[in-house]
Amino acid sequence: MPASQSASEKPTALIALADGSLFYGKGFGRPGETVAELVFNTSMTGYQEIMTDPSYAGQVVTFTFPHIGNTGVNPEDDETNDPVAAGMVVKWDPTEPSNWRAAETLVEWLEKRGRIGIGGIDTRRLTRAIRQQGAPHVALAYNPDGVFDIEALVRKAREWSGLEGLDLAKDVTCSQSYRWDEMRWAWPEGYKKAEGNDLKVVAIDYGAKRNILRCLASAGCDVTVLPATATTEDVLALEPDGVFLSNGPGDPAATGEYAVPMIKGILETELPVFGICLGHQMLALALGAKTIKMNHGHHGANHPVKDLTTGKVEITSMNHGFAVDSQTLPKGVSETHVSLFDGSNCGIAISDRPVFSVQYHPEASPGPQDSYYLFERFATAMRARKA
Numbered sequence: 001m002p003a004s005q006s007a008s009e010k011p012t013a014l015i016a017l018a019d020g021s022l023f024y025g026k027g028f029g030r031p032g033e034t035v036a037e038l039v040f041n042t043s044m045t046g047y048q049e050i051m052t053d054p055s056y057a058g059q060v061v062t063f064t065f066p067h068i069g070n071t072g073v074n075p076e077d078d079e080t081n082d083p084v085a086a087g088m089v090v091k092w093d094p095t096e097p098s099n100w101r102a103a104e105t106l107v108e109w110l111e112k113r114g115r116i117g118i119g120g121i122d123t124r125r126l127t128r129a130i131r132q133q134g135a136p137h138v139a140l141a142y143n144p145d146g147v148f149d150i151e152a153l154v155r156k157a158r159e160w161s162g163l164e165g166l167d168l169a170k171d172v173t174c175s176q177s178y179r180w181d182e183m184r185w186a187w188p189e190g191y192k193k194a195e196g197n198d199l200k201v202v203a204i205d206y207g208a209k210r211n212i213l214r215c216l217a218s219a220g221c222d223v224t225v226l227p228a229t230a231t232t233e234d235v236l237a238l239e240p241d242g243v244f245l246s247n248g249p250g251d252p253a254a255t256g257e258y259a260v261p262m263i264k265g266i267l268e269t270e271l272p273v274f275g276i277c278l279g280h281q282m283l284a285l286a287l288g289a290k291t292i293k294m295n296h297g298h299h300g301a302n303h304p305v306k307d308l309t310t311g312k313v314e315i316t317s318m319n320h321g322f323a324v325d326s327q328t329l330p331k332g333v334s335e336t337h338v339s340l341f342d343g344s345n346c347g348i349a350i351s352d353r354p355v356f357s358v359q360y361h362p363e364a365s366p367g368p369q370d371s372y373y374l375f376e377r378f379a380t381a382m383r384a385r386k387a
């Protein structure tokens with residue numbers, strides 16, 4: 001029985017792991033059932049941004065920080081229209097929000113937007129299980145009557161084929177192109193807003209977070225967003241000064257089937273290219289490298305990364321379960337950033353061209369702002385080429 005639940009309280013939600021272990025708790029949000037990969041996120045803030053980050057499609061998120069829900073939710077902090085993560089796992093029942101920006105409670109929001117939450121879980125024990133097993137496949141069920149077919153849930157978790165080989169970008173991308181001109185609201189210390197937006201950027205939406213588009217606009221970009229399946233010709237027809245490859249869910253190797261040929265075409269031009277997370281992984285694939293599935297991935301807002309070109313360490317926000325295998329980087333492509341947690345690849349660049357990408361999220365808000373310089377680097381490269 002979880003710590004926050006009294007012995008008389010009947011569990012209304014359940015997480016069934018593929019190995020048969022069960023975690024009972026109290027359901028909130030929309031009753032139902034979902035099968036997904038279970039990951040943990042260590043961020044102390046930003047649960048709304050995490051739940052609406054399209055990169056979390058196909059994943060249920062366990063929050064290791066216990067006070068989730070205490071600032072409510074508001075319309076401005078959505079990274080896309082609706083929550084995309086399949087569900088959320090928290091230690092305590094969400095409390096009433098106490099924040100001037102709160103427009104509704106987390107519970108109401110999840111209920112309206114059709115996502116399952118489970119509270120009263122021993123998230124330390126669950127996090128240890130995730131670390132030991134590697135992100136497990138789970139079935140998460142919420143039934144206010146407290147009735148569950150446990151065998152069926154475990155079977156569903158076991159039979160789910162998982163994220164490897166799964167292309168989810170096509171499910172979360174935009175259906176048609178659009179322009180973006182909104183800038184960031186909060187400004188990273190030491191940076192100035194660009195004057196004007198003279199740089200034409202095509203951003204490919206594999207599941208783009210809104211704050212990335214705001215950062216591009218703030219660095220002086222006039223952004224046109226194209227759906228994930230855009231071809232090289234679609235991109236070049238817009239005569240951009242640079243191409244941006246967004247973050248997104250699923251396996252880069254699967255998504256790369258349409259993205260990699262498009263990126264290869266762009267690499268034949270001299271255009272500056274900047275990629276984030278899934279965009280980073282797909283740029284690496286297009287250059288001939290390989291990606292691998294990590295044990296439990298990196299999800300949090302305090303991941304130290306070393307910039308190998310300057311020796312400087314950045315504290316970064318991360319959310320990925322796959323990584324670029326730096327051993328497979330071809331000649332002429334260098335590893336520019338590494339994780340100081342496990343040495344995994346966190347950035348690459350073509351040696352003599354403004355083509356670069358990072359595994360982490362330099363736009364993350366809330367979260368550390370150390371990496372905003374990458375947007376300015378992209379803008380500077382486009383300006384240099386224009387001149």
Ligand SMILES: NC(=O)CC[C@H](N)C(=O)O
Pocket residue numbers: 055246247248249250251252276277278279319320321322323
């Ligand atoms: N944030 C992202 O873009 C995630 C990329 C990819 N889906 C991964 O899990 O590694």
